[in-house]
Amino acid sequence: MTLRLDIERWREHLRVVADATPGLVPVIKGNGYGFGHQRLAAEASRLQAEVVAVGVPAEVALVREQFDGAVVILQAWRPGDELADELAADDRVITTVSRISDLKALAATGSRSRVLIEVLTAMRRHGIPAEDLAEAIGELGDLRFEGWTIHLPLLQEGQYAEAERLSRAALAARPGTLWLSHLPADEAIGLSRQLGGPGDPAPIRLRVGTRLWLGDESSRITTATVLDVHPVRRGTRVGYRQRAAPFDGWVVIMAGGTSHGIGMEAPTPAASLRQRAISAATGTLEAAGLALSPYTIGGKKRWFCEPPHMQASMIYLPKSQQPPQVGEEIPVELRLTTALVDRIDEV
Numbered sequence: 001m002t003l004r005l006d007i008e009r010w011r012e013h014l015r016v017v018a019d020a021t022p023g024l025v026p027v028i029k030g031n032g033y034g035f036g037h038q039r040l041a042a043e044a045s046r047l048q049a050e051v052v053a054v055g056v057p058a059e060v061a062l063v064r065e066q067f068d069g070a071v072v073i074l075q076a077w078r079p080g081d082e083l084a085d086e087l088a089a090d091d092r093v094i095t096t097v098s099r100i101s102d103l104k105a106l107a108a109t110g111s112r113s114r115v116l117i118e119v120l121t122a123m124r125r126h127g128i129p130a131e132d133l134a135e136a137i138g139e140l141g142d143l144r145f146e147g148w149t150i151h152l153p154l155l156q157e158g159q160y161a162e163a164e165r166l167s168r169a170a171l172a173a174r175p176g177t178l179w180l181s182h183l184p185a186d187e188a189i190g191l192s193r194q195l196g197g198p199g200d201p202a203p204i205r206l207r208v209g210t211r212l213w214l215g216d217e218s219s220r221i222t223t224a225t226v227l228d229v230h231p232v233r234r235g236t237r238v239g240y241r242q243r244a245a246p247f248d249g250w251v252v253i254m255a256g257g258t259s260h261g262i263g264m265e266a267p268t269p270a271a272s273l274r275q276r277a278i279s280a281a282t283g284t285l286e287a288a289g290l291a292l293s294p295y296t297i298g299g300k301k302r303w304f305c306e307p308p309h310m311q312a313s314m315i316y317l318p319k320s321q322q323p324p325q326v327g328e329e330i331p332v333e334l335r336l337t338t339a340l341v342d343r344i345d346e347v
């Protein structure tokens with residue numbers, strides 16, 4: 001599995017997003033958005049970002065080699081995590097705290113950790129409710145307050161209003177930088193103006209991951225190598241599960257399997273369930289228990305013979321379609337937030 005990256009084009013996109021985003025905090029976490037932590041950390045350095053965000057404590061070391069600014073850990077600190085404690089004592093790490101009891105516990109260690117306090121949003125994931133923020137500030141002790149973090153849901157509707165309401169509550173408890181996610185840059189700029197005085201916008205930082213790293217689809221293409229091709233007749237038994245081939249044609253063995261994230265998409269919301277019901281009603285191959293693969297041959301996505309294996313996948317091709325050659329590269333659609341490629345080729 002190969003990701004071909006038009007590096008110039010990608011960097012131009014990164015630059016455009018960075019220039020348009022006030023206080024950009026590149027988010028580098030998970031699978032490194034398909035690129036890996038090191039590469040993204042190096043790009044964050046090129047963009048002269050002052051600070052990046054990682055998901056969990058173990059990721060700090062992964063970005064450090066290529067980035068020497070400050071690193072925010074997005075996952076909220078909890079007692080009993082040795083690595084998180086160690087990092088909380090590091091001057092270039094900013095720790096997120098999302099419960100008053102945790103603020104007390106961290107402050108009680110005598111630590112001078114740099115902390116962000118998380119505000120509970122409509123996400124209902126982590127955070128301190130707006131009405132308790134003043135109490136939280138009272139528990140800071142020697143901790144160094146770096147600002148408020150507000151993680152909004154993805155829905156556009158009503159988002160600005162919520163961001164404004166929570167920001168006001170937070171700034172009333174204590175002035176500080178607002179660290180926001182998933183708010184469009186223009187709205188964030190508007191918010192900052194509205195919350196600050198005239199000519200004195202409230203300081204904000206915007207955390208951006210997907211839109212930054214993956215926002216420009218035209219700068220990349222993902223391909224997979226054809227590993228083998230076998231002719232089959234309708235009814236021929238195929239694969240680990242020995243299912244019967246649905247038509248005369250070919251079985252094509254493609255590079256890429258579950259270890260690359262093939263067939264491992266995150267669960268999709270209800271809309272596609274409806275689609276599934278429709279295809280069942282119309283008697284497609286999907287209704288016969290086959291699933292559409294992300295591999296495109298002859299301009300069409302092709303059906304899996306069976307669930308993908310660790311490093312390879314088996315797909316059907318009808319007789320009418322000229323089979324590809326072993327060694328050929330075939331386009332494959334990968335969701336790069338869950339995929340792992342073998343190589344990144346810069347073109």
Ligand SMILES: *Cc1c(COP(=O)(O)O)cnc(C)c1O
Nearest residue numbers: 027074151181207208209210211
């Ligand atoms: C992961 C994460 C982000 C980045 O999310 P994208 O959708 O990839 O931009 C921003 N803020 C927080 C708190 C996150 O956990």
